[in-house]
Amino acid sequence: MADVFVEHLVTRRPTVKTMLQKCLLSLAAVVTALLPFILAGLFGIDLTMLAPVTFVGAFWGMILLFRRMNLEFEYIVTNGEMDVDKIMGRRTRKRLLTVDCRIFDILAPYKPEYRNEYESKTIVNRVDVSSHVNAPGRWFAVYHAKDGRRTLLVFEPSERMLDAFRLFIRSKIKS
Numbered sequence: 001m002a003d004v005f006v007e008h009l010v011t012r013r014p015t016v017k018t019m020l021q022k023c024l025l026s027l028a029a030v031v032t033a034l035l036p037f038i039l040a041g042l043f044g045i046d047l048t049m050l051a052p053v054t055f056v057g058a059f060w061g062m063i064l065l066f067r068r069m070n071l072e073f074e075y076i077v078t079n080g081e082m083d084v085d086k087i088m089g090r091r092t093r094k095r096l097l098t099v100d101c102r103i104f105d106i107l108a109p110y111k112p113e114y115r116n117e118y119e120s121k122t123i124v125n126r127v128d129v130s131s132h133v134n135a136p137g138r139w140f141a142v143y144h145a146k147d148g149r150r151t152l153l154v155f156e157p158s159e160r161m162l163d164a165f166r167l168f169i170r171s172k173i174k175s
Contacts, residue, residue: 004167005078008158012071013132022069025062032058067091073129077101077161080168084129084155097127099153101168103143108174110138110154117142118152125151 014022031038033055036047067089073096076083084096101107108114118140125145130138139162141153157165166173 003079004164005076006158006161006164007074007076008156008161010073010075010129010131010156012073012130013135014069015132018069022066025065029058029062064089073155075129075155075157075161077164080164084127084153086129096129097153099141099143099145101141101165104141104169104172105143106174107139107141107165107169107172110140114140114174118154120150122150123152124149126154127151128154130154130156 033051035054036049036051039045039047070089072087072090074085074087074093076085080101081098082101083098086094086096088094106114106117108117110118120142123142135156137156138154139157141155143151143153145151162173
């Protein structure tokens with residue numbers, strides 16, 4: 001059998017929580033930029049010469065944190081082993097998990113008919129690496145992690161990725 005290599009990139013859409021964090025971060029940047037003027041008014045200390053430095057620093061920091069909030073997830077399947085990486089701001093990559101698909105108990109679409117499987121009380125870890133909570137094309141896998149805890153993985157595989165899984169775990173895939 002030839003080697004199997006499939007990768008797929010999914011961009012996380014902003015949630016209400018992310019938008020609220022960005023608003024609060026913007027407010028914090030404005031307050032920080034105005035800090036020399038606020039301190040001058042409160043304590044009578046002339047710190048206005050620091051205003052350009054705090055302005056640039058506050059907004060540069062805000063831009064960097066905004067970029068880190070832009071998330072992408074990359075799924076890579078290599079010979080039955082799945083890696084999931086989180087990419088922040090298109091610059092920083094972090095490996096979230098590596099799992100052999102042969103240990104999946106089930107791989108199925110995230111639909112109401114499989115609710116008993118993905119809402120089981122025995123599931124300890126839940127890892128959602130999909131683009132959005134209501135995104136179409138979401139699938140889930142349930143497996144026992146190396147530490148013995150039952151884990152639910154929610155992701156959005158491509159059709160090529162599902163074909164790669166079928167090569168290794170045909171009997172565990174539900175459709």
